Amino acid sequence: MNKISLSICVILSTNIICGGQSISSEALKDSVYNKYVKNGAYNYSYLSQEWQKYIDTAISITPDNAYLWQQKAMPYFKRQKYEVGMKYLDKAVELSPVKYTDYRAFMKCIFTKNYTDAITDFMKAKELKEGAFVMDHSYDFYLGLCYLQLNNFIDAKKYFQLSINQSTKKNGAEYVHFLDWFYLGITQYELEDFSFAISSFDKTLATYKNFADAKYYKSKCLKKMNQIEEADSLKKEAAIDLQAGHTFIEDNSYYEKYPYQISNWYFPNTK
Numbered sequence: 001m002n003k004i005s006l007s008i009c010v011i012l013s014t015n016i017i018c019g020g021q022s023i024s025s026e027a028l029k030d031s032v033y034n035k036y037v038k039n040g041a042y043n044y045s046y047l048s049q050e051w052q053k054y055i056d057t058a059i060s061i062t063p064d065n066a067y068l069w070q071q072k073a074m075p076y077f078k079r080q081k082y083e084v085g086m087k088y089l090d091k092a093v094e095l096s097p098v099k100y101t102d103y104r105a106f107m108k109c110i111f112t113k114n115y116t117d118a119i120t121d122f123m124k125a126k127e128l129k130e131g132a133f134v135m136d137h138s139y140d141f142y143l144g145l146c147y148l149q150l151n152n153f154i155d156a157k158k159y160f161q162l163s164i165n166q167s168t169k170k171n172g173a174e175y176v177h178f179l180d181w182f183y184l185g186i187t188q189y190e191l192e193d194f195s196f197a198i199s200s201f202d203k204t205l206a207t208y209k210n211f212a213d214a215k216y217y218k219s220k221c222l223k224k225m226n227q228i229e230e231a232d233s234l235k236k237e238a239a240i241d242l243q244a245g246h247t248f249i250e251d252n253s254y255y256e257k258y259p260y261q262i263s264n265w266y267f268p269n270t271k
Helices: 003-017 023-037 049-061 065-076 082-095 097-112 115-128 138-147 151-171 178-190 196-208 212-224 228-243
Strands: none
Touching: 003 115, 023 049, 023 065, 049 065, 049 228, 065 082, 065 097, 082 097, 082 196, 097 115, 138 151, 138 178, 151 178, 178 196, 178 212, 212 228
16 A cells, blocks of 8 residues: 555544544545645646646545546646546536636637637536636637637627627726737738728737737738838837747746747748
8 A cells, every 4th residue: 555545544544433423525625635735736746746646646535526637637738638638627527517617618729729619618608607707818708719710700800809898898998908909900810801900909019019929910911001111110020029028928828829829930031
């Protein structure tokens, strides 16, 4: 018997012998969390074998704890082992759909690129938690991304606008996330509404003035409108900003690139 398994036996036998009575499900979950997660897995990298061993031990005691299944899934997504991770995340959603349906939708959108499945999950999430956010963005924002990647530009535009409207109504126009405006601009670019796209990119740059990606796509719009000199100048600015690291600043962009992210693109003739 390994050390972790022995600890389980001691805990269970102590409850039986010393307690003389059963404890509540929530009390057991708290006890398991403190011993095997907070004071166990969290002492190691989530990419380590020790992390998985402690999480597995916790799951063996409280298999109905959705959080543990999500914590087991997360490292596999970070390592791009998506199929492995998704089966554990599916279990978390099964146990707690209100809490984890939107998270799974996010993973499908940004990590696994299963956009049709992500749309299904986000629509369900909207039913469960109307007007909610996941990973700093509204459900409508991610629906816009999904439709954009499926080349359904009309619906993409609809959902990006809904996201902007939601943020404006809740906090004011100045608090709309710059990526909402950026992706609305991308969608307008794809629809060849170049002047409207430029207006959206300008709103992006009003918040994030050195955002290389917005400058690059704005330059493409200007070129389409035959404003060649201004387009070339802005493209050079974009290259300089990109080299300085002024690109996407989303936490998860480190692991998996967002659509239309230009970080690995080469800018010719920018010197």
